[in-house]
Amino acid sequence: MSGRFAPSPTGRLHLGNLRTALLAWLAARSRGLEFIVRMEDLDRVQSEPEHERVQLADLAAIGVDWSGAVVRQSERFDLYRDALATLRSRDLLYECFCSRREVRAEIENSPNAPHLPPGSYPGICRRLTAERRRQLLDGGRTPALRLRADRSMEREDEAVLIEFTDLVCGHSDGGVDDVVLQRNDGVPAYNLAVVVDDALQGVTQVVRGDDLLASTPRQIHLQHLLGLPTPTYAHVPLVMGTDGERLSKRHGSVSLDELQAEGQTVRDVVRALLSSSGTEVGDDDGPSTALEQVASVFDIGRIRDEPSVYEGLVDGQMTFR
Known part of the structure; x- marks a missing residue:
């Protein structure tokens, strides 16, 4: 049984990443769980070994340690394809030839059903004729693979609705659309990979940013279809910039080395990040010692449940509101 932190090695960890890693580590340690780190490096363009090296160094610096070797999704494609084969054997997959532009246009013309998350796939390729499929293949179109989400229901047009209890957000629910499980370049999609990895790595508690809350019903549904266990989820608030946008590697990013240069x-960074989540750190020297003390009394369900806004350094202090 374990918790985990699973960044994408596409740049340095920013303050939001670092805070989520701290909260995930504390949540695992407070429950006596092991903690693992996984690199979600499915982005072949942006992912780089140097980004991974720096991210791991930053985690170690703030006192986050982990068990075992770091797993990389790019090395586990056979496992994801086994899961796809299982779904295909139950006729739960279909080929989708749509471009993103075509999907966006269809969504604009056909608003989502109220139970589905924004941007849900409207089912354009679900009922392609054999002739049309052949025309698309002959024209050089390479298909992605989508989940036929409602095939497991009593009626095929019955909506899939998933309910779950989140340790931070409380009761949550959402619909499941025909999500992409393999991209048209042959790369397994995030929603499939994360489900397979969490199960095979014994992850029983997932702490991550609440921007992924809407993806959770899809992942729970996949767990059910594949006969995999469902972990406990805790979606924590994000760190925002003063413009109201969430911090990202390309927007308002502030990294550990930049703060040290200031x-x-x-x-200082660990104390400020945890304080911004409503978690206070004691006065012992060193981030590791302080974190161990915090872990002994930490409760992920009692963290601040609103986003924090990072305002920068004010009078030499990291300031959040």
Whole structure:
């Protein structure tokens, strides 16, 4: 049984990433769970070994340690394809030839049903004729693979609705659309890979940003279809910039080394990040010692449940509101 942190090695970890890693580590340690790190490096363009090296160094610096070797999704394609084969054997997959532009246009003309998340796939390729499919293949179109989400229901047009209890957000629910499980370049999609990896790595508790809350019903449905266990979920608030946009590697990113260059110690950063989530750190020296003490009384369900806005350094102090 374990918790985990699973970043994408596409750049340095920003403050939001670092805070989520700290909260995930504390949540695991507070329940006596192991903690693992996985690299979700399915992005072949942006993922780089140097980004991975720096991310792991930053995690170690703030006191986040982990068990075992770091797993990389790019090395596990056979496992994901086994899962696809299982779904295909039950006629739960179909080929989709749509471009993103075509999907966007269809969504604009056909608003989603109220139970489905924004941007849900409207089922354009679900009922392609054999002739039309052959025309698309002959024209050089390479298909992605989508889940036939409602095939497991009593009626095929019956909506799939998933309910679950989140340790931070409370009761949550959402519909499941025909999500992509393999892209048209042959790369397994995130929603499939994360489900397979969490099960095979013994992950029983997932702490991650609440921007992924809407993806959770899809993942729980896949777990059910594949006969895999469902972990406990805790979706934590994001760190935002002063413009109201969430921090990302391409927007408002502030990294550990940049803060150190401004005179902040690693301990300053850890204290500020945890304080911004409503978690206070004691006065012992060193981030690792302080984190162990916090873990003994930590409760993920009691963290601040609103986004924090990072305002920068004010009078030499990291400031959030």
